[in-house]
């Protein structure tokens with residue numbers, strides 16, 4: 466049984482927040498073909514951020530991108546989200562161009578630092594993208610409430626971001642990303658600034674929300690343990706130029722709990738990912 470199938474079994478039991486149809490295991494959500502992205506630095510020299518990337522991500526999969534600084538993780542995420550143009554190759558999302566998907570608000574994006582507006586309450590921060598999508602006042606209030614409940618912050622709806630801890634702010638950020646009902650969640654090192662305890666809690670929360678809503682998740686991290694704990698598959702990128710050096714299947718059962726991080730199976734997968742990085746450890 467694949468990790469994906471195990472996840473679906475769990476999802477069937479928790480339907481309160483379910484938003485996406487469960488699809489057959491082979492439905493491709495993101496298809497990256499021979500992708501290359503080249504930048505020019507200030508002296509006009511070419512920097513090949515990505516080259517020859519081929520990747521197929523199935524609907525509902527949880528995929529992590531790991532690799533050392535500068536190997537092109539953020540660039541890959543940004544190119545999929547249509548925030549960066551490919552230089553070579555192509556990307557299709559649900560069979561369409563990333564631009565079309567972006568226009569249809571299919572991407573929820575979470576960056577490392579929560580981008581919250583200090584003068585808006587927590588509730589109003591979560592409502593913001595819904596305002597931009599012309600949701601009615603009642604609909605956006607209801608949706609924001611539902612999302613704050615999902616991330617465990619109902620009691621802080623009327624607080625301001627500066628009154629929250631870093632971990633709570635990141636929860637608001639995640640609630641806001643989920644609020645627009647994106648098909649795909651793109652997360653760029655969302656937990657790297659947090660302490661271990663908060664991170665562990667958010668890992669479990671994120672997996673619960675993912676199971677409940679059946680999103681496709683692309684998660685960038687430097688942290689191999691984090692990638693193994695969360696993912697169905699891990700894409701290992703190597704730098705100079707950024708390329709995909711391995712894809713590691715994570716066949717740990719779901720639901721996952723923090724205790725699993727101490728099992729031999731877990732540590733064997735961490736080792737496998739570490740060894741598949743070309744040119745040393747991450």
Ligand SMILES: Nc1ncnc2c1ncn2[C@@H]1O[C@H](COP(=O)(O)OP(=O)(O)OP(=O)(O)O)[C@@H](O)[C@H]1O
Pocket residue numbers: 504505506512513514532533534535536537538539540541707
């Ligand atoms: N806008 C840009 N202009 C020029 N070069 C860029 C630009 N964005 C990224 N690069 C270069 O592309 C390469 C990949 O950068 P990217 O930010 O994707 O790496 P990363 O894997 O996300 O690194 P980190 O782990 O440090 O976040 C780097 O060499 C970087 O200097």
Ligand SMILES: [Mg+2]
Pocket residue numbers: 538539540653
């Ligand atoms: Mg980055």
